[in-house]
Amino acid sequence: xxxxxxxxxxxxxxxxxxxxxxxxxxxxxxxxxxxxxxxxxxxxxxxxxxxxxxxxxxxxxxxxxxxxxxxxxxxxxxxxxxxxxxxxxxxxxxxxxxxxxxxxxxxxxxxxxxxxxxxxxxxxxxxxxxxxxxxxxxxxxxxxxxxxxxxxxxxxxxxxxxxxxxxxxxxxxxxxxxxxxxxxxxxxxxxxxxxxxxxxxxxxxxxxxxxxxxxxxxxxxxxxx
Amino acid sequence: xxxxxxxxxxxxxxxxxxxxxxxxxxxxxxxxxxxxxxxxxxxxxxxxxxxxxxxxxxxxxxxxxxxxxxxxxxxxxxxxxxxxxxxxxxxxxxxxxxxxxxxxxxxxxxxxxxxxxxxxxxxxxxxxxxxxxxxxxxxxxxxxxxxxxxxxxxxxxxxxxxxxxxxxxxxxxxxxxxxxxxxxxxxxxxxxxxxxxxxxxxxxxxxxxxxxxxxxxxxxxxxxx
DNA sequence: TCAATAGTGTCTATAAGACACTATGCC
DNA sequence: GGCATAGTGTCTTATAGACACTATTGA
Numbered sequence: 001x002x003x004x005x006x007x008x009x010x011x012x013x014x015x016x017x018x019x020x021x022x023x024x025x026x027x028x029x030x031x032x033x034x035x036x037x038x039x040x041x042x043x044x045x046x047x048x049x050x051x052x053x054x055x056x057x058x059x060x061x062x063x064x065x066x067x068x069x070x071x072x073x074x075x076x077x078x079x080x081x082x083x084x085x086x087x088x089x090x091x092x093x094x095x096x097x098x099x100x101x102x103x104x105x106x107x108x109x110x111x112x113x114x115x116x117x118x119x120x121x122x123x124x125x126x127x128x129x130x131x132x133x134x135x136x137x138x139x140x141x142x143x144x145x146x147x148x149x150x151x152x153x154x155x156x157x158x159x160x161x162x163x164x165x166x167x168x169x170x171x172x173x174x175x176x177x178x179x180x181x182x183x184x185x186x187x188x189x190x191x192x193x194x195x196x197x198x199x200x201x202x203x204x205x206x207x208x209x210x211x212x213x214x215x216x217x218x219x220x221x222x223x224x225x
Numbered sequence: 226x227x228x229x230x231x232x233x234x235x236x237x238x239x240x241x242x243x244x245x246x247x248x249x250x251x252x253x254x255x256x257x258x259x260x261x262x263x264x265x266x267x268x269x270x271x272x273x274x275x276x277x278x279x280x281x282x283x284x285x286x287x288x289x290x291x292x293x294x295x296x297x298x299x300x301x302x303x304x305x306x307x308x309x310x311x312x313x314x315x316x317x318x319x320x321x322x323x324x325x326x327x328x329x330x331x332x333x334x335x336x337x338x339x340x341x342x343x344x345x346x347x348x349x350x351x352x353x354x355x356x357x358x359x360x361x362x363x364x365x366x367x368x369x370x371x372x373x374x375x376x377x378x379x380x381x382x383x384x385x386x387x388x389x390x391x392x393x394x395x396x397x398x399x400x401x402x403x404x405x406x407x408x409x410x411x412x413x414x415x416x417x418x419x420x421x422x423x424x425x426x427x428x429x430x431x432x433x434x435x436x437x438x439x440x441x442x443x444x445x446x447x448x449x450x
Numbered sequence: 451t452c453a454a455t456a457g458t459g460t461c462t463a464t465a466a467g468a469c470a471c472t473a474t475g476c477c
Numbered sequence: 478g479g480c481a482t483a484g485t486g487t488c489t490t491a492t493a494g495a496c497a498c499t500a501t502t503g504a
Contacts, residue, residue: 057311096284175458203500203503
């Protein structure tokens, strides 16, 4: 941050975008909205907007505000992904967007929002298709060494449910017995005493939740368990 | 990126900062420069500067320009770390900086630059101390599952040298025999035919380099091997 | 009792750590 | 040949996959 001889407030746009991911019917989906203004009026786009320097205490706070205002979602997990910037990604001129991603349980969203499987995206505004691709790659990758996927489940979930989430993200079969062992030895999850979930005419599965000691670490840290 | 009713060019600063890391005498060090202007005139700070929308094709390009102009370094590895933003980190008002990190072999730098061990930093301008702490944590963490540390060595290096780099970053003893096995089975490194490095009056070590097939993947991808 | 999935225990295969052993340079 | 470090081979231990077995529910 050593200054140059540059004007301190050059002509550029500074925005945030949010890639909200959730699982519907075993598919990873992203929340998109139709743009109501030019450029790309009517096209599908990531929810986002300008950073409001009067009210946003950080880029992440701006992303949180966008989540609440546009998607009516309070996400248990919101992480900065990185930026996308340059002179051509927005036809109006040089722009930089700070991309965030949120992981939520499948839920009813604002009626202006639609979920699309990440494998079948419509035409998108700006460079949003590329951004989504990069975010999905990162999230799937993180699944292989972190407990991030628990945020795609609700606050309580069964081991077979969580197992299915991991298999979807990693796109490979994971031995269920090994998965249970791993979960048990990591100690991040704890059984909810006495609670089970019945899914058919067969033995119900125990419900689990993130152990108290790990709750803060998981949502604050971006690290591994 | 759906617009709000906000002015498109509000009063904020948009900068890049570069955390250049290298190893000197077995210690991880960061390159710092003295600020020549207010605020924090005379204080140590990360090399950085405003993004020049006329010439910088992206935030990363701006970081690369800063590396070349201020540090006279062409780094083999430059990665975006993330952003730091808010109304208070710069006394002049709301600012956002896109932080990058570069990993280089120990080398002679511009005489305005000084290397400080990351464990013994001087007082720093802005929130640079916190930024360095977060970057160092990420880089050390990445060492545990990626080949990133090879960039702290030169283009050719011995296995014992690389081993020492990993031990420094991870701050723990790594069995050398296991380390060799791992290197061998990953296949990322190849011996430079016939070349060895003599370090004393004892058997010289073979020199290795990143195998051609991995060179692009390592410098482009931020992933694991 | 059967169907269907939840959950456990055990055997096997693979990979990592421990460590002894050999190799090779200079003196 | 001795010293110091480079590099290899082998034994042991920890961990993951395979898979059989038991558990529990509704019908």
